[in-house]
Amino acid sequence: MEDDATLVGRALSGDHQAFSMLLGRYSERIFLMALRILGDRADAEDVAQEVSVTAWRRLSELSDPAAVRTWLFRVAHRQCLGVLRTRRDHVLTDAVPDLAASHPASDPQRMAEAIAAVQALRQALADLPPPQRKTWLLAEIHGLPHLEIARLDGGTEQAARARLARAKVRLAVAMRAWR
Structure with missing residues (x-):
């Protein structure tokens, strides 16, 4: 190959x-x-x-x-x-998969909770500064490594790591109720 x-x-x-x-x-x-x-x-x-x-x-x-x-x-x-x-x-945050749609509706309460959690995540992502949101989506949803994210942004790998870390901290705080 x-x-x-x-x-x-x-x-x-x-x-x-x-x-x-x-x-x-x-x-x-x-x-x-x-x-x-x-x-x-x-x-x-x-x-x-x-x-x-x-x-x-x-x-x-x-x-x-x-x-x-x-x-x-x-x-x-x-x-x-x-x-x-x-x-x-x-909105760019629509890139977050609709996890609730992929689960069978066998338990309506769990389905409602999953839908609410996805909506909360979308809102938390929308509240992130655009560079952090983009970095999080590229890393967590699209699976790109830090170096490739840095190349996409024209920055350094360290900057991409730092943006991702800040995004994760902000999302963890915003999603605390869903743990």
Whole structure:
């Protein structure tokens, strides 16, 4: 299995199959990230498609071929922000999964508690400063490591760790009643 940097090099040489293999590695995760952020399957599919087009057009601008994964997620994140800007009624915290919807309604009280907890988490996230909210969502919902979050933000890994720690402390205080 070829590494990302090798596939980028082949794609830059015009190898469509290498480019397809490269996108194949990340397209599902990009789609899922877009779906969580946007909350709409059609918009997420559009973003994933736009990431493919942008990647093909701008792959030569990638300074570190080994960092293609982070670059693709950054492109996807920017595309999502563009969609959100056009949909002013949508809040980034809708990226939090609706955990209650995935549980069977066998116990109405537990279902009500789960719904209330998710709503409380969404509100607590909405109350976070935007950089902390973004860092928490990227780390906890999308599973990105500190270094990739730092690359997305253009900051340092330490700054990403600090923002995540501050976000966790604020969320712990806000969610204290739900422990």
